[in-house]
Amino acid sequence: KLLTFCLDRETGAVVWRREVERGRADRLRKPNSPASPSPVTDGRNVYVFFQDFGLLSYGPDGAERWRVPLGPFNSFYGMGASPILVGDLVVQPCDQDTNSFLLAVESRTGRVRWRTERPYVISGYSTPVVVRPAGGEAQIVVPESFQLSAYSARDGRRVWWVRGLACEMKSIASLGDGVLYINGWGFPENQPGRQIQVPPFAEALPRLDSNHDGVIAKDEVADAKMKSYFEAFDLDRNGSLDEKEWNLYRAMMSAENGLLAIRLGGTGDMTAASVLWRYQKPVPQVPSTLLYRGVLYMVNDAGILFAFDPATGEVLRQGRLSGAVDKYFASPVAADGHLFLVSQGGNVSVVRAGADWETLAVNDLDDEVYATPAIAGGRIFIRTRSALYCFGPATVATTK
Numbered sequence: 001k002l003l004t005f006c007l008d009r010e011t012g013a014v015v016w017r018r019e020v021e022r023g024r025a026d027r028l029r030k031p032n033s034p035a036s037p038s039p040v041t042d043g044r045n046v047y048v049f050f051q052d053f054g055l056l057s058y059g060p061d062g063a064e065r066w067r068v069p070l071g072p073f074n075s076f077y078g079m080g081a082s083p084i085l086v087g088d089l090v091v092q093p094c095d096q097d098t099n100s101f102l103l104a105v106e107s108r109t110g111r112v113r114w115r116t117e118r119p120y121v122i123s124g125y126s127t128p129v130v131v132r133p134a135g136g137e138a139q140i141v142v143p144e145s146f147q148l149s150a151y152s153a154r155d156g157r158r159v160w161w162v163r164g165l166a167c168e169m170k171s172i173a174s175l176g177d178g179v180l181y182i183n184g185w186g187f188p189e190n191q192p193g194r195q196i197q198v199p200p201f202a203e204a205l206p207r208l209d210s211n212h213d214g215v216i217a218k219d220e221v222a223d224a225k226m227k228s229y230f231e232a233f234d235l236d237r238n239g240s241l242d243e244k245e246w247n248l249y250r251a252m253m254s255a256e257n258g259l260l261a262i263r264l265g266g267t268g269d270m271t272a273a274s275v276l277w278r279y280q281k282p283v284p285q286v287p288s289t290l291l292y293r294g295v296l297y298m299v300n301d302a303g304i305l306f307a308f309d310p311a312t313g314e315v316l317r318q319g320r321l322s323g324a325v326d327k328y329f330a331s332p333v334a335a336d337g338h339l340f341l342v343s344q345g346g347n348v349s350v351v352r353a354g355a356d357w358e359t360l361a362v363n364d365l366d367d368e369v370y371a372t373p374a375i376a377g378g379r380i381f382i383r384t385r386s387a388l389y390c391f392g393p394a395t396v397a398t399t400k
């Protein structure tokens with residue numbers, strides 16, 4: 001079922017719930033779920049995206065305002081990016097293995113303002129951010145396969161891009177002053193020094209194509225590792241690799257994992273000019289970084305928390321989150337001088353922020369957590385697999 005809930009922030013009571021018909025079930029692999037894309041609100045209306053339906057908007061009372069059916073989609077793990085609001089537009093990245101596009105619809109009517117086709121993009125799961133380079137107009141920055149691109153919010157035109165990102169992006173960029181920070185992880189073989197050299201198609205085909213049909217089928221591949229990744233390269237999922245798909249396999253194997261600091265702005269390919277630093281020890285699969293009070297934080301897949309100097313990429317402090325050494329899907333969040341990190345197993349670490357951060361408390365929710373907590377009105381909201389929690393003082397000044 002594809003459900004949208006509205007809850008009273010004070011009590012957690014369900015104010016309304018709406019269901020939209022699920023006419024299909026596009027490819028979706030765990031731990032992704034149809035509810036991975038978060039809703040976005042302008043404070044009155046809410047905008048939601050379901051990969052098996054498209055975009056919808058509901059009013060404050062739950063009345064449907066408009067719907068924009070989209071798809072079906074062809075993404076390796078299923079769709080993950082959330083819609084964002086940019087001025088009077090709702091912007092939705094639809095990154096998939098074939099026919100990727102970026103869509104902007106009017107938030108009032110759902111009418112399509114622009115749609116930019118992006119044939120150079122395959123599966124991706126990152127939610128974009130909005131930037132305004134000095135003196136310029138708003139741009140939508142989307143982490144994409146192998147690169148990050150900035151699109152004009154006015155007409156969807158691709159303005160500038162930086163190459164050298166991982167082959168598959170999941171995290172959201174953190175924004176500093178004229179700089180963004182983005183981390184990406186594709187395969188273990190994308191760690192510098194571990195990359196696999198893949199021969200060109202013309203060289204591989206005569207060796208592997210035993211039935212001479214001009215393409216490379218899964219059972220023609222001997223290499224166990226390649227066999228295990230085969231589906232990821234078979235973009236049209238027809239069971240064999242043609243030259244385009246083989247070239248993607250080569251590109252995926254030669255991509256590099258890492259955390260990059262990128263200066264915003266420019267025109268065209270800004271790779272040479274705008275990459276300020278790269279950190280290439282293991283970065284996490286999913287969680288985004290957090291820039292808070294002049295320090296950049298990142299938690300990796302071994303439960304190690306890093307504090308970076310955002311200007312240089314220097315590691316100021318790294319250490320295990322004691323009591324919460326686990327895998328992380330949720331990104332770190334912060335308020336009142338504290339970081340909050342929620343592990344997959346439901347351990348919530350409360351950390352004093354700073355270049356010399358330290359763990360203050362660990363609380364166990366005893367349930368799986370994949371969602372990043374939300375902070376609003378002096379409270380923190382945490383969604384576990386089976387419940388939505390609100391933590392905070394019993395009485396806080398809130399505006400409804």
Ligand SMILES: [Ca+2]
Binds near residue numbers: 208209212214216220
């Ligand atoms: Ca063949």
Ligand SMILES: [Ca+2]
Binds near residue numbers: 235239241245
């Ligand atoms: Ca194919």
